Amino acid sequence: MNMPNRTCIMRLSRYRNAIIRLKALNFVRVFSDNLADAASVTAAQVRKDFSIFGIAGHRRGGYQVDDLLSKLSKILGKDQIQEIILVGVGNIGKALLHYPGFEKSGIRIVVGFDIDPTKHIADTNIPILPLEKMHDYILTNNIKLGIIAVPDYAAQQVLEMMKSAGIKGVLNFAPICLRESADCVINNVNLVTELENIIYFIKAGDNARSK
Amino acid sequence: MNMPNRTCIMRLSRYRNAIIRLKALNFVRVFSDNLADAASVTAAQVRKDFSIFGIAGHRRGGYQVDDLLSKLSKILGKDQIQEIILVGVGNIGKALLHYPGFEKSGIRIVVGFDIDPTKHIADTNIPILPLEKMHDYILTNNIKLGIIAVPDYAAQQVLEMMKSAGIKGVLNFAPICLRESADCVINNVNLVTELENIIYFIKAGDNARSK
DNA sequence: TAGATTGTTAATCGATTAACAATC
DNA sequence: TAGATTGTTAATCGATTAACAATC
Numbered sequence A, B: 001m002n003m004p005n006r007t008c009i010m011r012l013s014r015y016r017n018a019i020i021r022l023k024a025l026n027f028v029r030v031f032s033d034n035l036a037d038a039a040s041v042t043a044a045q046v047r048k049d050f051s052i053f054g055i056a057g058h059r060r061g062g063y064q065v066d067d068l069l070s071k072l073s074k075i076l077g078k079d080q081i082q083e084i085i086l087v088g089v090g091n092i093g094k095a096l097l098h099y100p101g102f103e104k105s106g107i108r109i110v111v112g113f114d115i116d117p118t119k120h121i122a123d124t125n126i127p128i129l130p131l132e133k134m135h136d137y138i139l140t141n142n143i144k145l146g147i148i149a150v151p152d153y154a155a156q157q158v159l160e161m162m163k164s165a166g167i168k169g170v171l172n173f174a175p176i177c178l179r180e181s182a183d184c185v186i187n188n189v190n191l192v193t194e195l196e197n198i199i200y201f202i203k204a205g206d207n208a209r210s211k
Numbered sequence C, D: 001t002a003g004a005t006t007g008t009t010a011a012t013c014g015a016t017t018a019a020c021a022a023t024c
Helices: A006-024 A032-039 A043-052 A065-075 A091-097 A100-104 A131-141 A152-165 A191-204 B006-024 B032-039 B043-052 B065-075 B091-097 B100-104 B131-141 B152-165 B191-204
Strands: A082-087 A107-114 A128-130 A145-148 A169-172 A185-188 B082-087 B107-114 B128-130 B145-148 B169-172 B185-188
Touching (some): A006 A032, A006 A043, A006 A065, A006 B191, A032 A043, A082 A091, A082 B191, A091 B091, A100 A107, A100 B191, A145 A152, A145 B191, A152 A169, A169 B191, A185 B191, A191 B006, A191 B082, A191 B100, A191 B145, A191 B169, B006 B032, B006 B043, B032 B043, B082 B091, B082 B131, B091 B107, B107 B131, B128 B131, B152 B169
Parallel strands (some): A082 A145, A107 A128, A145 A169, B082 B145, B107 B128
């Protein structure tokens, strides 16, 4: 199997989202061409991506919606609830804590951590605990996923704490590019950088951006 | 000039962030090699990127920090305050409205819009207005940038409203992939997709993701 | 000068796309 | 069967990297 890269997996998520919408429209089968339109890619790309994961269709009848959905869901970890912890219950952190989109798609933030004692609440649905309790919590509950939403100067240190407790994947919102290591996958989301990108292309008057 | 693409501009933002940190450490000049380390790219990539934008160094003395910073800042629109509107003052929207990172980097959310009347406040620092007032506001204040933070089913419609009023660039947080057009640049940030990506690579045990 | 670094070209690498045989 | 679509290979495209002449 060819090693799929980041953008390939991102496309899988988009295919899955498209399929969910098509299913809601009572589609029973789809062609690579339909998915290509729905996900803004080429039909060849769709078939290539599927073939990488051994997802097969029917030479004349396209792909079964239900089959496709279950296979993509499996690949993307939708076959089980994904438990995740959040560090930094500030502005952005609080919003993520209550983001309904996560629970809807099988991602559950089970606990928050913060250094600020005034933010600690132990008895709510999602408790907010002191940072010192993170290490034990991760080990006890066998957590593999974390979200970092602390200020930039604290991000690297929080990452090290997470890794030392066994976290394997991190979504980072701190405006500093955390480096991925062999034992931990990292996606950096930098809100300012996203806007700077848009601002550049508006100024350049040049929307023909390659993906 | 070779047309720079999205990832190239993203790197420029990272170089700029790195330079700001190096400047704080009293660096007066930097070599492509320093920046490569700081931004996790190759030195050749740094020099190539700079040459695309006509940013020149000195054959033996590297790049002047101040010069570099001002040139990158110019390219990324840091030479003026960027005014932006936000639509959808819900969970995520509210957090963005008060995100200190924007103001720090010259991005100012000047107004929010929402359909829910209970959210309207006209007399605060950042007023929240009814959606019907958006069109006029954009025209009157000559706004070019917008953030979409509404539910998925409303996103496309909000985008159309924005475009018809002259918005040229949009950062979209709704979990639906909005399609870019010749007259409007779009960056989609899908929080669930980001996590699905991480989940896949943890399961695959395969962190050698190409960028 | 000798040594080090840029700027740029050419080579490499990898991802996307076109095309078409297989086949339902 | 005829027509349409997949699955896959080969061609294309574009981005990254290596290498080195220019030069400070």
